[in-house]
Amino acid sequence: PTGPGGRFPDQGTDHVQRGDLHPPYISVPATSGPHYGSPLAPAPWGVHGVRVPDEVLVHNLEHGGIGVHYNCPDGCVELIAQLTGLVEAAVAQGQKVIMTPYLDMDTRIALTAWTFLDAFDEFDEERIRAFIRSHESSPNAPEARVP
Numbered sequence: 001p002t003g004p005g006g007r008f009p010d011q012g013t014d015h016v017q018r019g020d021l022h023p024p025y026i027s028v029p030a031t032s033g034p035h036y037g038s039p040l041a042p043a044p045w046g047v048h049g050v051r052v053p054d055e056v057l058v059h060n061l062e063h064g065g066i067g068v069h070y071n072c073p074d075g076c077v078e079l080i081a082q083l084t085g086l087v088e089a090a091v092a093q094g095q096k097v098i099m100t101p102y103l104d105m106d107t108r109i110a111l112t113a114w115t116f117l118d119a120f121d122e123f124d125e126e127r128i129r130a131f132i133r134s135h136e137s138s139p140n141a142p143e144a145r146v147p
Contacts (some may be wrong), residue, residue: 003134004127006112007120008032013062013142016055027117028062028105029069030054031061045098047084052100055111060098064137064144066090067112068128069102079108082123086132095136096147114141 008026011033014023020042022034034055035041042061043052057067068087070079102110107119111128113135120127137144 003113003138004131005113005116005135007021008115008117010115021082023070025058025081027053028065029102029110029112029117030058031112031115031117033058035059035062043098045096045102046093048098048100050100051102052098057098057100060096061112062143063096063143064141065096065098066132066136067110068097068099069105069110069112070075070099071103071105071108071110072101073103079123081126081145082125084108085145086125086128090132090136095132097132113138116140 010030015037016025016034018040035058036055041056042055042063043060047125068083070083072077083099087097090097108121112121115136118131
């Protein structure tokens with residue numbers, strides 16, 4: 001399947017243990033690759049106020065989830081509120097979406113799905129909704145039918 005965002009090569013679905021070394025991810029934030037298995041991952045859907053490790057987030061993407069990430073080292077109360085509203089509404093509708101701060105990226109906002117990334121600086125509600133519509137539970141994700 002295709003959809004919004006740039007597509008990255010699939011880095012596989014290997015499970016690793018906490019502390020294990022693995023090849024570096026080819027996107028920031030990660031869009032596939034080695035990740036933690038249960039019980040460390042996946043993380044609960046919804047809004048997280050602290051960064052969730054890539055090795056956890058990738059497991060969420062493997063299950064057909066969407067990552068909504070923000071980079072606000074100096075704070076951005078309005079942006080966080082706007083993103084929170086979209087994510088909470090999506091989760092309330094049964095969609096698999098997780099939001100987390102992510103300070104290591106070059107843009108203020110990034111959206112991730114299995115092998116897809118869309119990164120930009122200004123809040124764009126329709127762009128975010130289109131990404132979620134296109135990629136949430138997509139057959140592109142290896143375990144899209146797993147909650």
